[in-house]
Amino acid sequence: GSMSIIASRLSRIKPSPTNSLSGQVAELKAQGRDIIGLGAGEPDFDTPDHIKQAAITALQEGETKYTPIPGTMALRQAICDKFKRENKLDFTPDQIQVCCGGKQVIFNAFMASLDPDDEVIIPTPYWVSYPDMVALAEGTPVFVNGAERNGFKITSDQLEAAITPKTKWFMLNSPSNPTGGAYTHDELKSLTDVLLRNPHVWLLSDDIYEHIVYNDFKFFTPLQIEPLLKDRSLTLNGHSKGYAMTGWRVGYGAGPLELIKAMNVVQSQSTTHTSSISQSAAIA
Numbered sequence: 001g002s003m004s005i006i007a008s009r010l011s012r013i014k015p016s017p018t019n020s021l022s023g024q025v026a027e028l029k030a031q032g033r034d035i036i037g038l039g040a041g042e043p044d045f046d047t048p049d050h051i052k053q054a055a056i057t058a059l060q061e062g063e064t065k066y067t068p069i070p071g072t073m074a075l076r077q078a079i080c081d082k083f084k085r086e087n088k089l090d091f092t093p094d095q096i097q098v099c100c101g102g103k104q105v106i107f108n109a110f111m112a113s114l115d116p117d118d119e120v121i122i123p124t125p126y127w128v129s130y131p132d133m134v135a136l137a138e139g140t141p142v143f144v145n146g147a148e149r150n151g152f153k154i155t156s157d158q159l160e161a162a163i164t165p166k167t168k169w170f171m172l173n174s175p176s177n178p179t180g181g182a183y184t185h186d187e188l189k190s191l192t193d194v195l196l197r198n199p200h201v202w203l204l205s206d207d208i209y210e211h212i213v214y215n216d217f218k219f220f221t222p223l224q225i226e227p228l229l230k231d232r233s234l235t236l237n238g239h240s241k242g243y244a245m246t247g248w249r250v251g252y253g254a255g256p257l258e259l260i261k262a263m264n265v266v267q268s269q270s271t272t273h274t275s276s277i278s279q280s281a282a283i284a
Helices: 008-012 017-030 049-060 073-087 102-113 129-136 156-162 185-197 227-232 257-268 276-283
Strands: 096-099 119-124 140-145 167-173 202-206 233-238 251-254
Touching (some): 049 276, 096 102, 102 202, 119 129, 140 156
Parallel strands (some): 202 233
Antiparallel strands (some): 096 251
16 A cells, blocks of 8 residues: 555654543533533633733734744743742743743753653653653653552652653643642652752653642742752743633743753744734733
């Protein structure tokens, strides 16, 4: 038979189950069923009005042109201000990349950093896209089971045991999608201590659910707890969850200049930048 048009690399990954589940939910709703969709991380409130208004103003003022690849200087400065205000972290605008959602931050990072067979440690249960993005970038996902009795969180001993000479990244998502498990200050400290002992391992902290916390839980991002990891950490956040801006596609990563520059090269050959209008709204 003739050769398939489909690249062999695609056999390593599957379509996002979240999107197919969303389709099934829509079908069932169309049939009149009362369905609660727990697939996509879609907040149950609308984008706040002042953010919508900023987008309308941006349109009226002609902010519809290309922006710099990593995002406008105004937005990257606003992100630096956010890190300082909310997380006590110091970044400069050239250490920030704005992307089409948090998902592109991870994709760019893996495309920019993974060589074949590099390992990425992913606690389970995990957000479905993590291992597929690792695989597409020719890395190897390594799963560490977060036990139910431990609130679906992994321990420092488990992390230590999973690290090999090939480990390039440890991914942490706290508060977690899908479990809601959130690591306390002391739990994070025990994990960052392991990373300090393993200087070849980088940390990718996915903080997208920073503001979706309950009771008296106090959020910390790992760099607040262990500043010594700053030169090998990528801190990811965005506007999708906290500000109900899923469709606007605004995420961002903060990290060392060498990594951000490499991620900018990747993005320059894919989306260029996220929507100029979305960026103006994100500043608000």
